[in-house]
Amino acid sequence: MSVINTKKMNTIGRFLFLIYFCLIGAPLFLLLTILTALTTTVGCMLGGSRIFSYYPGMLWSRCTLFLFLCPIRVRGREHIPGKGPFVVMANHQGACDIFMMYGYLGIPFKWVLKEGIRKLPFVGYACRSAGFVFVDDTRPSSIAHTMDQAKRVLAEGTSIFIFPEGSRTRNGRLARFKKGGFLMADELGVPIIPVSLDGSYRVLPSGKLIPRPHRLTLTIHPPLSVADFGERPLCISEAVRETSRRIASVLPEEMAATQSK
Numbered sequence: 001m002s003v004i005n006t007k008k009m010n011t012i013g014r015f016l017f018l019i020y021f022c023l024i025g026a027p028l029f030l031l032l033t034i035l036t037a038l039t040t041t042v043g044c045m046l047g048g049s050r051i052f053s054y055y056p057g058m059l060w061s062r063c064t065l066f067l068f069l070c071p072i073r074v075r076g077r078e079h080i081p082g083k084g085p086f087v088v089m090a091n092h093q094g095a096c097d098i099f100m101m102y103g104y105l106g107i108p109f110k111w112v113l114k115e116g117i118r119k120l121p122f123v124g125y126a127c128r129s130a131g132f133v134f135v136d137d138t139r140p141s142s143i144a145h146t147m148d149q150a151k152r153v154l155a156e157g158t159s160i161f162i163f164p165e166g167s168r169t170r171n172g173r174l175a176r177f178k179k180g181g182f183l184m185a186d187e188l189g190v191p192i193i194p195v196s197l198d199g200s201y202r203v204l205p206s207g208k209l210i211p212r213p214h215r216l217t218l219t220i221h222p223p224l225s226v227a228d229f230g231e232r233p234l235c236i237s238e239a240v241r242e243t244s245r246r247i248a249s250v251l252p253e254e255m256a257a258t259q260s261k
Helices: 003-045 055-067 096-104 115-119 123-129 140-155 180-188 234-248
Strands: 072-075 087-090 109-114 133-135 159-162 192-198 216-220
Touching: 003 055, 003 123, 055 096, 072 096, 087 096, 087 180, 087 234, 096 192, 096 216, 109 115, 109 140, 115 123, 115 133, 133 140, 140 159, 140 180, 180 192, 180 234, 192 234
Parallel strands: 072 216, 087 159, 087 192, 109 133, 109 159
Antiparallel strands: 192 216
């Protein structure tokens, strides 16, 4: 098949997907999102936070990737220890990272989310009801409060999930990791589980509203302990470096390079 014919086929495929998504995928996604938010809110209000803060979101995420026509491969699940809690950290390529982690990591956790999500209709209230942790990184006092909330979640035996880059990549490459999650893990002696997410940048990068079907890969790496790297402050920097290295190790070369600030 010639290059021209291949381009024509790709254009036709994208056009057909756009029709499907506008008529079927997007309405079903919106309906599922509202139903999941309501189920989570009501379930948590009735005292079932341990179940309803995770499992409705897990099903919603799996259905979403199905609607987006994005197959996913999970590798390394054997690296998850039998007993938690953990601080789970992953790179942030795009919006589909949420569905990858929520749907396929395989362990219950609570999110550390940006403050703006609190204001989203239905979703924001569901996240508050589920006991997720919010952070407003524009106010130092809020960051300290977030750290206290996250520590409380971990102390209760529940894992938390953090995007250590803080926000989605703008160009596909890894950004520098922030140290907050590493400080938390060190203070409570909780293992860090690094996770590599690949493919999401091609599906729904920052600034895009219409997904593009693409194969996704979620890779779970062996856990690490901050204490294994010596004493503070050196151990924090070394843990940041090693976590970033493990996450980058399975990413395509053009996405593994850390962008400078």
